[in-house]
Amino acid sequence: MKYGFADRVRYFDSSAVRDILKVVNKGDVISFAGGLPDEGLFPVEAVDKAFHKAICSGNKALQYAETEGLLALKELLAQRMLKKGIEKDPNDILITSGSQQAIDLFSRVMFNPGDVILTENPTYLAALQVFSSYETTVIPIDSDEDGMIEEDLEDKIKTYKPKCIYVVPTFSNPGGKVWSQQRREMLLALAEKYHVVIMEDDPYGDIQFDPASMPDSLAAMDKGNEYVIYTSTISKTVVPAMRLGWITGPHQIVRLIAQAKQAADLHTNSISQHALVHLLNDYDLDAHIETIRATYKERMLIMKRCLDEAKIEGLTYLEPKGGMFFWVTLPDYMNPEALLPIAVENGVAFVPGQPFYVDKKKRSTMRLNFTNSSPELIEEGMKRLTAVLSTVHI
Amino acid sequence: MKYGFADRVRYFDSSAVRDILKVVNKGDVISFAGGLPDEGLFPVEAVDKAFHKAICSGNKALQYAETEGLLALKELLAQRMLKKGIEKDPNDILITSGSQQAIDLFSRVMFNPGDVILTENPTYLAALQVFSSYETTVIPIDSDEDGMIEEDLEDKIKTYKPKCIYVVPTFSNPGGKVWSQQRREMLLALAEKYHVVIMEDDPYGDIQFDPASMPDSLAAMDKGNEYVIYTSTISKTVVPAMRLGWITGPHQIVRLIAQAKQAADLHTNSISQHALVHLLNDYDLDAHIETIRATYKERMLIMKRCLDEAKIEGLTYLEPKGGMFFWVTLPDYMNPEALLPIAVENGVAFVPGQPFYVDKKKRSTMRLNFTNSSPELIEEGMKRLTAVLSTVHI
Known part of the structure; x- marks a missing residue:
């Protein structure tokens, strides 16, 4: 057939x-x-203990769970983000199956065919795959080692009226580079000026080789929680097989992502979520x-x-x-x-x-x-x- | 903003x-x-043992894994389906985050806005939510306690040229009814005559109160593996929190679903997948x-x-x-x-x-x-x- x-x-x-x-x-x-x-x-032993504790913490932990994710986990992630200056209400955090799903669900609520997304070039290829699957148009912005070039970014915002600017500003994949503080400020200022949402993809933020010199996260700079949707993951710091990431940002966007998530897979693996709560409480992840x-x-x-x-x-x-x-x-x-x-x-x-x-x-x-x-x-x-x-x- | x-x-x-x-x-x-x-x-104890074994079976089990799912798990699921007469190549099975994700990914590869899906009425509400999120048109088919009525089904196939017929033929949600063998044959015959794909959603197939009298699964009747895409789950028989389901059917469709799955979340929680392999090997699930x-x-x-x-x-x-x-x-x-x-x-x-x-x-x-x-x-x-x-x- x-x-x-x-x-x-x-x-x-x-x-x-x-x-x-x-x-x-x-x-x-x-x-x-x-x-x-x-x-x-x-950290196999810590993961093993955490799962054991999760599974034996009462049969409710093995039941269907809330779409948005476990509140206890969202509170712990909010605390960890706060250490980086990212201040978020746990209710504006949604737990995803890795940050890949965060990119996908964000795309699902934001993009119509033909919508324009601005990105670095090169950039994370699986984000490009997602954007392409939503039949969007991706326009690359000229960049140097400090981040996107202001003139090209502003020109292309004016020309293409993008829905979103997707960036991996800290240890980009594939480039490994870090945007300067000044370029981050420039990006946020243009987003505010032209009302464009920024997606800050931060899977590698914790894997820094020189902790002294880190510029601010865009999500930390977006004091009104209006312009930056932020995603991160434990795949690089705990284990990928737990498939846990999260997304946080403007309340209205996160609320719609929850509706998309419910249709997509009801909720993220909750044994993994409970296990991560125990691991964050019992193990020195830092x-x-x-x-x-x-x-x-x-x-x-x-x-x-x-x-x-x-x-x-x-x-x-x-x-x-x-x-x-x-x-x-x-x-x-x-x-x-x-x-x-x-x-x-x-x-x-x-x-x-x-x-x-x-x-x-x-x-x-x-x-x-x-x-x-x-x-x-x-x-x-x-x-x-x-x-x-x-x-x-x- | x-x-x-x-x-x-x-x-x-x-x-x-x-x-x-x-x-x-x-x-x-x-x-x-x-x-x-x-x-x-x-089965908390069996789940606990299975996760412990999975986590301690070597660090590779905690690494990123293949999008389609673990081969060992797909082989075990193929064996279990075979007992119900459903004969599938493990390579035509894809592991999903519950059967909810199977419905979503299938929809993603099949439906354009405006495409028509025929369903029972009433039917599984979260499937309706998915179909609606893909901007499809769902047309209900008249049914009685034995399943859809042939005349109405054929009329509506001719009128609406549907992309798919979605059914929960065994212990439907919400109805709890079972389609008769004759109606199943009728459905498959019409699908073949008019070249329409059937999605057979089977989350409850194992929860039968009178095992003697079960008609065949549509997937078992589709000998050429051409017309029926089948999904099931362990959420009702093991635990929901493991978020494991699967989808199987025509090779070409499953291959595209794998591409959609990769963009959606890379792969399903592999600790859960390894654990289910151990549970199916070590525990008497039947x-x-x-x-x-x-x-x-x-x-x-x-x-x-x-x-x-x-x-x-x-x-x-x-x-x-x-x-x-x-x-x-x-x-x-x-x-x-x-x-x-x-x-x-x-x-x-x-x-x-x-x-x-x-x-x-x-x-x-x-x-x-x-x-x-x-x-x-x-x-x-x-x-x-x-x-x-x-x-x-x-």
Whole structure:
């Protein structure tokens, strides 16, 4: 039988992320391709205890639960956000199945086909996939290492009248960069001037390598709780398999997201929610985050040294100030799509930059993950990778 | 600030289910309003063991996982379905966050605004909420206690050229009825004749009170795996808080649902998935289901006796053959919306039938849940309810 599908399936991306995950799982290939935290760092014992406590805390904990999420969890997340200056009413927080679902549900309540979203370029590819599935038009804004460029942003706001500006201002994926305080102020001022909602996606905010120098979260700067919808997750700091994230911002938007969430899946896994409450109460997550930071920083520095020592002419990168990735610009003549199979043959994988760009055009860039390999494997993998980059000229 | 939302939010239902859940949680009211399984029956010890085993089975179990779901779980679900004659390749199964998400993701890949879906009337209200959020048109089909009426179904297929026929053929919510084998064959034959996809929603199939007399699942009858997309869940047989369901059917549809799922939330909670694998391997779920069946059947019979003994003229119902609900037709002059606050004042709650109808018009019907109250509370609650129905004439 021939099926008649929804028009939106034409805009489904045939799933770059899944293809990446397939490469990751190949036997003896050292993969810098994925976006995985190091499972060796997972606080397994604390997670085990937290789930045990959750499951045995009374049968009600295993029953259907409220769509918005557990109040006890929302209160704890509000307290944690407050430490970063983000002041939110727990009732304006909604628990999601990872921040991916937050992006999806926000899109569901905001976007009609043809609506315009402004983004950095490159940006988080799975956000681009979501936006595309809602048949929106994504317009990239010129950026430098401090964030979007004011002139281009204001021009494009005036030209395209966007519904939303989507940004990952702190340790962006794939770039690893941090927006300056001044650019953040500029972004919020333009959002206020032209009445545009900002989505601040903050999955990596806790993975910072130099805690002293952090600018404010946009959500912290939006004192009236009017312009910034903020999402974050525990996937990078506790474990991804718990699938817990949250979204918070203007009351009216969060209320509609709750209605969308109810239709989408009734509520987020509540055993995980109860377990996270226990984990946040019983376990020193901040100390654990310090360990994660130190471990990832060490790996980042090893990868940086390997890149530097290889002295490949025309290869440039920005040292990541946090997060999980190096974003590497290759000499213009290099074609990372053509290089990838050769690299895999030589026992190392990366992600070509293409899917992170709004226009999906080929470019001489690649993303390297440094969190999911041990220092030894980073050394060995980078030896293999830089050998390919030094000798293969395609 | 005034926000510009997506057009679809106009079709969001301001959430009858949530309102119902709020009534449920009031202190000393005996509630027949919810759709909750009895948490006293939850296999807490087995769930606890299964999660412990899952969490301690290696850190990979806590990592990001495949969008489609764990293969080991899909294989076990395929084996369980096979016992019901439903033969599916595990690769054509996708694990969802409850069957609610299955309905949502299926809708996402199938429906454009204005597309027509044929349903029973009344039917599962949260499916109606999903369909409405995709701006579809739902057309009700005349039914009797054996299922949809052939003539009306064929007429409306010809008139409306529907994309899909959505049915809950086994212990429907709210009706509790079972389609006859003959009507199932008729439905499938018409689907084949006119090339319409059937969504078979089967959350209650395991909760049957008389196992001898079950007709075939539509998915079992669809030998070519062409016309029936089937969804089920463990929320009624294990625990709802694990948020696990699945969807299976034509390969092409399931493949697109996987792409939608990736954008929606990357993958379903994988700790829950691993735990369910262990639970299905280590625990006698079928014996547990027998206990659930016996317990719920006893409660259903008590509620039936209370309804019969009250001898309220003009009150009729069909004895449920399984599932969780009585669907009660009241005398025409009665207004269940007006009765509800009086009933709650008198310490008992029910759901007025209205939100289960496609047209949302008021009707003299109510849904009574018998699974979430003990026999004693059913006796007491029914005493209160029948007293109200016998004395209050609005």
